Amino acid sequence: NAGVTQTPKFQVLKTGQSMTLQCAQDMNHNSMYWYRQDPGMGLRLIYYSASEGTTDKGEVPNGYNVSRLNKREFSLRLESAAPSQTSVYFCASSEVNRDTQYFGPGTRLTVL
Amino acid sequence: EDQVTQSPEALRLQEGESSSLNCSYTVSGLRGLFWYRQDPGKGPEFLFTLYSAGEEKEKERLKATLTKKESFLHITAPKPEDSATYLCAVQAIGTASKLTFGTGTRLQVTL
Numbered sequence: 001n002a003g004v005t006q007t008p009k010f011q012v013l014k015t016g017q018s019m020t021l022q023c024a025q026d027m028n029h030n031s032m033y034w035y036r037q038d039p040g041m042g043l044r045l046i047y048y049s050a051s052e053g054t055t056d057k058g059e060v061p062n063g064y065n066v067s068r069l070n071k072r073e074f075s076l077r078l079e080s081a082a083p084s085q086t087s088v089y090f091c092a093s094s095e096v097n098r099d100t101q102y103f104g105p106g107t108r109l110t111v112l
Numbered sequence: 113e114d115q116v117t118q119s120p121e122a123l124r125l126q127e128g129e130s131s132s133l134n135c136s137y138t139v140s141g142l143r144g145l146f147w148y149r150q151d152p153g154k155g156p157e158f159l160f161t162l163y164s165a166g167e168e169k170e171k172e173r174l175k176a177t178l179t180k181k182e183s184f185l186h187i188t189a190p191k192p193e194d195s196a197t198y199l200c201a202v203q204a205i206g207t208a209s210k211l212t213f214g215t216g217t218r219l220q221v222t223l
Contacts, residue, residue, distance in 0.1 A: 004155075031209065033209065040215060041215060042116065042199075042201075042212070042213030042214050042215050042216075043156070043199070043201075043211070043213040044213075045209075045210055045211065048209045048210075050209060056209070058209075058210065059210070090155050090156070100146065100158055100161055101146075101158075101211065102158060103148075103155035103156045103157070103158075104155050105154060105155045106153075106154070106155050
């Protein structure tokens, strides 16, 4: 039981490049989330998916898109990366959207 | 707007020296308050959820308490392996998926 897994662990992009961050959970959870963590700031919600087939914007959605591929997988896409998107990205999941959220190990992204 | 403030920003303790971390919050209606532990380079690890004032939860050397305005994470006789950043988050009634996080308290426990 791996919990929440994320790939890649590290990534360096040039401004304007695109990439997709992958997240998968094996806990049969219904809800999944993407957060970013920046120095001196708390974790901030980018997008979430309360259940398979639904997605909603969080606090900081600009510049990102998401896809809930199936119940297990939730991806985050940067279409045209900007230096302001340099951050650590965490995926999380919960049984339903009011429950405790469990986090993955994170992806460290640098945009030059 | 929901807000979470954690203090102190950093805390250095000697092994065995008990202390408390504070999480002050403002929220329209509290559904739950969450404590997480985060080690460097890792994702947050869930510790506790508290739902109502007066509630307490314990796990090994940690005890979390909740009032209407703040939560405390008490660390009794800490060990070096308790060194980590401790994060507090609140979930408001009616905002089912949104957690508002504080910036954390960085705890270092030395021998």
